[in-house]
Amino acid sequence: MIQEETRKGPWTEQEDFQLTCFVGQFGDRRWNFIAEVSALNRTGKSCRLRWVNYLHPGLKKGKMTPQEEKLVIELQGKWGNRWSRIARKLPGRTDNEIKNYWRTHMRQQAQERKRSLYPSASSSKGGSSPSSTITTDSASPPENGKESFYDTGGNPEKTVMEKANEDKVRNSETTVMGKENEEEGQTGKGYSLDDLWDEIALSECSLISPIYGGWTEDSHTFSCTLAGSPALQYSDSLWEITEEESKILLPLRDQLYPCGAPEGAYNTDYL
DNA sequence: AACGTGCACAACCGCCTAGCA
DNA sequence: ATGCTAGGCGGTTGTGCACGT
Numbered sequence: 001m002i003q004e005e006t007r008k009g010p011w012t013e014q015e016d017f018q019l020t021c022f023v024g025q026f027g028d029r030r031w032n033f034i035a036e037v038s039a040l041n042r043t044g045k046s047c048r049l050r051w052v053n054y055l056h057p058g059l060k061k062g063k064m065t066p067q068e069e070k071l072v073i074e075l076q077g078k079w080g081n082r083w084s085r086i087a088r089k090l091p092g093r094t095d096n097e098i099k100n101y102w103r104t105h106m107r108q109q110a111q112e113r114k115r116s117l118y119p120s121a122s123s124s125k126g127g128s129s130p131s132s133t134i135t136t137d138s139a140s141p142p143e144n145g146k147e148s149f150y151d152t153g154g155n156p157e158k159t160v161m162e163k164a165n166e167d168k169v170r171n172s173e174t175t176v177m178g179k180e181n182e183e184e185g186q187t188g189k190g191y192s193l194d195d196l197w198d199e200i201a202l203s204e205c206s207l208i209s210p211i212y213g214g215w216t217e218d219s220h221t222f223s224c225t226l227a228g229s230p231a232l233q234y235s236d237s238l239w240e241i242t243e244e245e246s247k248i249l250l251p252l253r254d255q256l257y258p259c260g261a262p263e264g265a266y267n268t269d270y271l
Numbered sequence: 272a273a274c275g276t277g278c279a280c281a282a283c284c285g286c287c288t289a290g291c292a
Numbered sequence: 293a294t295g296c297t298a299g300g301c302g303g304t305t306g307t308g309c310a311c312g313t
Contacts, residue, residue, distance in 0.1 A: 032298065044298070049282065084301055095301075100280060
C-alpha cells in the first residue's frame with residue numbers, strides 16, 4: 001500500500017469532521033484502522049488523542065468549576081499524577097486538561113507562596129520562575145537532568161526513588177483491578193515540591209464529594225450518535241472490516257469527498 | 272501602540288501493558 | 293512461553309492569546 005508521510009501538527013476542521021464521521025461509524029477503539037481508512041495521514045495514536053481530548057461529544061468546554069478544581073487537588077494528593085484516573089472522576093474532563101490545569105495551578109500556587117515567603121521579591125510578571133529550586137516553566141528547562149514541572153524536586157534523589165515506587169504502585173495497581181491504593185502519591189521519603197504541593201492542596205481543600213453526572217468510572221466505552229449515524233456499535237472483530245462496514249464506507253466517502261476521493265483515500269485493501 | 276511575559280491548551284513522544292497469534 | 297502490535301498513559305513541548313508595562 002502507498003504510505004504518504006504522516007501528518008503532524010494542528011488538526012484542520014476537515015480532518016476533525018472526517019475523524020468524527022469515522023469514529024461515529026467504527027467506534028473509538030480501532031484507531032489504526034480509522035487512521036488508515038480515513039486517509040487522514042495521521043497515526044492512530046494521533047487520531048485517538050484528537051478524539052479523546054477534543055472531539056469527544058461528552059467533553060465539557062470552558063473553565064474548571066471550583067468544585068472540579070478542588071476535586072482535582074484532592075485526588076492528585078491522593079493518587080499522584082494519575083491523570084487519567086483522576087479524569088474518570090471528573091465527567092467531561094480529559095486527563096490532558098487536568099494535567100494542564102494542575103500545571104498552571106501549581107505554578108500559580110508556587111508563585112503565591114514565594115511571594116508570601118519573600119514579600120520583597122519581585123512580583124512582576126517578568127519574575128518567571130517561581131523560585132530558584134522550582135523549575136516549573138517548560139520554556140526554561142532545568143540544566144541538570146530531567147525534572148518534570150511537578151516533580152520539581154527539592155531533593156534530586158527523590159525523583160528516582162519516586163519513579164521506582166510509582167512504577168511499583170502502578171504495576172500492582174494494574175494487576176489488582178479496582179483496588180484503589182491509598183498509598184499512591186505518598187511515595188518517597190524526601191521532601192520535594194510534590195510534598196509541598198500536597199501540603200498546599202491539603203491546606204486549602206476540605207472533604208469533597210465526587211462529582212458524578214451520570215458518569216461511570218468505566219465509561220470509556222462511550223456510545224456516540226452522530227447526526228444521521230446509527231448509535232455507535234462496533235463489531236467483535238476489531239481489525240476485520242465487515243461487509244456491513246464496507247457498505248458504510250462508500251456512502252461516507254461520497255459525503256466527505258463529493259468531488260471524488262483524493263489519492264489514497266479509503267484504502268481499498270479494506271474494501 | 273509596541274513589546275515582553277505568562278497562561279492555557281493542543282499535540283507529540285516514549286514507555287508500558289494487555290491481548291492475540 | 294514468547295514476540296508482536298495497538299492502545300493507553302504520563303511527561304514534555306510548541307504556540308497563540310491575553311494582559312501588563
